[in-house]
Amino acid sequence: MAEQLRVVYFVNQFFGGVGGEEKANTPVEVRKGPIGPARLFQQLLGDDGAIEATIICGDNYFNEQREQALADVTAAWTDYRPDLIVAGPAFDAGRYGIACGAVCVAAQQSGIPAVTAMHPENPGVLTYRREAVIVPTSASPIDMNQVLPVMLRIGKTLAAGGELGPAEAEGYLGRGLRKTATREEPGYKRAVDMLARKLKGEAFHTEVPFQAPEVVQPAQPIADLSKASIALISTGGLIPIGNPDRQVSGNPDRYYVYPIEGLPALTGADWEAFHGGYYNQVASDNPNYILPLSHLRRFEAEGTVGPIYPRIITLPGVSTPVEKSKRLGAQMARELEEAGVDACILVAT
């Protein structure tokens, strides 16, 4: 490399040598030169570059005062004009992983390439894997020596303005990006070769990794429906008219709960659909198509079902990653269970 790479490193209070959990409220501080894992990174970097500074921030401080912490961190590195930000590795430390992910995303937003590393199940991965470049690690620092060289190689590529190759080849966690590229062999030949290898019992490598759906144990049937409290959920983007809560039309970070007590039905005067994945007008005219309150009220009046739970849950389900959907679904289930709801009917558009 012709010019020396200027690197700023981010660590938490533990890896920064400030202290353990008792020091987790430590605000952002900057030390010149490399500290903790940054020292090892400097050794690997050799004459190719220098760790100009190490930014240290306590896990609790970062997560409880995210905006302030991020503002302080970005302000701290500005003077050093870094070519690259390196954060972590965070291993399985959740707060640290989230901090590393947030720092990387903030760096990228300021036009500075960034790389971090953590365990694939770290919440930081869940939150930032689509944006940040994250090298997978084991749960503990035992593989620090294997992870840092990968971070360095990727960091150098990014700092040089290079494009990263496929996640598997480069050694980072896939961001769910697909890029157009030319393969040496046409698709039909690759498919047939793959099939031949599979039939021969040889190892083969799929180009479309399949994530097997989770098997969910079916809930027990309801013995007496006439006493059961039923909740209604819609993933069809049902919103109060005018979108007072400024809901998004896809990939939501949360769901919304609205009271329906005393409402015989949903009307197009009060509700509408806001969902980026289907034509919304029909459901906006008659929102009961995506949350059948009018129909269920009939069964309630007949005594076929017990009282309808007086709050509905809605979100626009489109473009939502599986992991996020699982989190939102579990949250809904917990909320309904705590409210004593026996069953729910979910309409998926």
Place this chain on the structure above:
Amino acid sequence: MISAIYDLALTTGANRVIRGARIEHVCGDPDLGEEKDFAYGLEIVRAALTSLQTQVSGPTLFEPGEPSPTPEMAHAS
């Protein structure tokens, strides 16, 4: 779960799936006219209520509008 793309719901492991009408109007069909549309919606919700009272061992499709709903087994592949 009521869904017009019920195959997807079954394949991804939803255990009680009710066949909805269309993606744009899952619980009814405006082309049927107000009365029949509402009756259709009632059948869909009735099938949902039936599913809640039915023991299932895995992803199972429930069809609305059948006089004696016998759930059709449709295991995810």
